[in-house]
Structure formats: C-alpha cells, structure tokens
Amino acid sequence: MRLSLRQLQIFLAIAESGSTTAAADLIALSQSATSSALIELESMLDARLFDRLGKRLKINDNGRLLLPQARQMLDAASTIEKQFAPGGLESGAGLHIGASTTIGIYLLPKMLSAFGLKQAGAAPSVTIANTSEIATAVINFELDIGLIEGPWHDPDLHVEPWIVDDLIVVAAPSHPLVCDNSQHPISIKALREALWLLREPGSGTREAVEHALVPYLHSINAGGQFSNSEAIKHAAAEGLGLACLSRLVVADFISAGRLVELTTPLPILKRNLFLIHQRHKVLSARLQTFLRFCRERSNQK
Structure with missing residues (x-):
C-alpha cells in the first residue's frame, strides 16, 4: 500500500x-x-x-x-x-494558540509579550472562543494548544490543571442587595431570588459558576445570557443583575467604583484553568518551550 x-x-x-x-x-x-x-x-x-x-x-x-x-x-x-524549514524554529511560522474568552483577553496578551521576548520572530496565531469551541479545535489538530476555563473530558485530549482563579460575586452599587448588605447579611434566600447574568452554554465560566453556585442555591435565576464576560461586567454595572466572574475580569470596575464585591454566605469560590493539547500530537520544540513557559507562570496572574 x-x-x-x-x-x-x-x-x-x-x-x-x-x-x-x-x-x-x-x-x-x-x-x-x-x-x-x-x-x-x-x-x-x-x-x-x-x-x-x-x-x-x-x-x-x-x-x-x-x-x-x-x-x-x-x-x-x-x-x-x-x-x-530554513531558519528552523526561528522561521516565521509560529504556534496556533487557542484561549477561552477570559484567558484570551486578560491573561494571554501579557504572557505572549513575555514569551515573545525569548522567541523573536515566532509570531503566534491566536483564536479566542468559548471553552467548547477551543477544545474541539484542539482535538481536530486545528490548534496546537488550548488554554481553557473549565475541564474538558475527551479521550483524545491531554488536560492538566494550570492556574487557580478566584470567582467573586459582584453587583452595581445601586443594586438592592448592595444597599441591604450594609444593614443585614445577604441570605441564601436573597441570592436564590436574585437575577444572575450568565455566560452561554459551552462556556467554561458558565460551567464554573453553575458548579460553584447550584449546590447552595439549587437553581440560578437567569436575568440574561451573554457571549462574553466583558458584556456581563457592563450589564452588572448597569444594575441588570448579579454576576459571578473572575476577579481578573472585574478588578478595574471595582477599583473605579462601578461594581461592588458582595460578602455572601457562600464559601470561597475558585476554579482551575487548564492547559490542553491533542494527546496524539507531535510536540514540536517550540510548543514544548511554550508549555514549560505556561507551567512556570502557573502561580502568576
């Protein structure tokens, strides 16, 4: 044959x-x-x-x-x-990196800047989408590596925990729960009845929020569904509902007074971010270097 x-x-x-x-x-x-x-x-x-x-x-x-x-x-x-190829690893062909939305906007640019100082000429191609889309592209060899916000279970994927990310509950300063919180602790009943602003199904953030909240609230009263966390942040700042988002996403709005972090009876909410690559992929020297670089930054944000 x-x-x-x-x-x-x-x-x-x-x-x-x-x-x-x-x-x-x-x-x-x-x-x-x-x-x-x-x-x-x-x-x-x-x-x-x-x-x-x-x-x-x-x-x-x-x-x-x-x-x-x-x-x-x-x-x-x-x-x-x-x-x-001529020039070997320093030729113009760079990595194809996929990142879910929060990572792609708030973590990856700084990482690529630092990595680029060591890898001159290796311009990466970056795809930003939700966790489901990134995982599928990695499985299909369309991306070399994925940085995602939720675990993904597939026999063709190598998945490893990467960075631990804090999730916090926020609302606009004018939200009734913020006003009440100055006088009385927020109850689980009040959180259960509140409107929550959520990501779309397939998002790692959506999965993490449901995993964190549903055991305590039993269900989440959706007040709106958005395709990215930035939109949720702005909607929450306009008083449309509560949001449970990465601290990375809302830090600027909290500093500016546009959002308030709520003190709730919920336990500390955390989630793992993950590195993924195709289990059967040949790992080039450049990809292995980038993987090591990501692992070294696992305690940095």
Missing part, C-alpha cells in the same frame, strides 16, 4: 466541504483530480469513506474512523516541515 499525505489532505478537504467540487477549490486541484484521488484512496483501503447523496458526499463510519488518524498524520508532517 502506498498511502500518500496528499490523498489524506484531499480526504479531509472533502470531509470538511461535503463535495469534490468544493474540496477542489480548497486545495487548488481540479474537480476531476480530486474525485480520482478519492476513488484511488477508497480502492486502496477497500472501503467507501463517504455515502453518496446526489452530488453531496456525507462521511460514513469508515470515514469517521480515518478522520482523526488523517488529521494526526498531516499535523505531524506539518510539524516536521516547520522544524526543518
């Missing part, structure tokens, strides 16, 4: 696009050459990889079995090319 990386590249392009015509545009081949390569690959493997639905190709169970292996092989080939 003479399986080629080009055949696997074509297979992945078809899997992503759903047709040989669309795949041909992605990889700069003719449609006939793309179709011929797929037929040859299926013949070599003695298995159909797609179900034919008119002009559409839908990946089947054989294709799904091949998909992660094909991604792994192409990722390993790409790593080899970068390592042995």
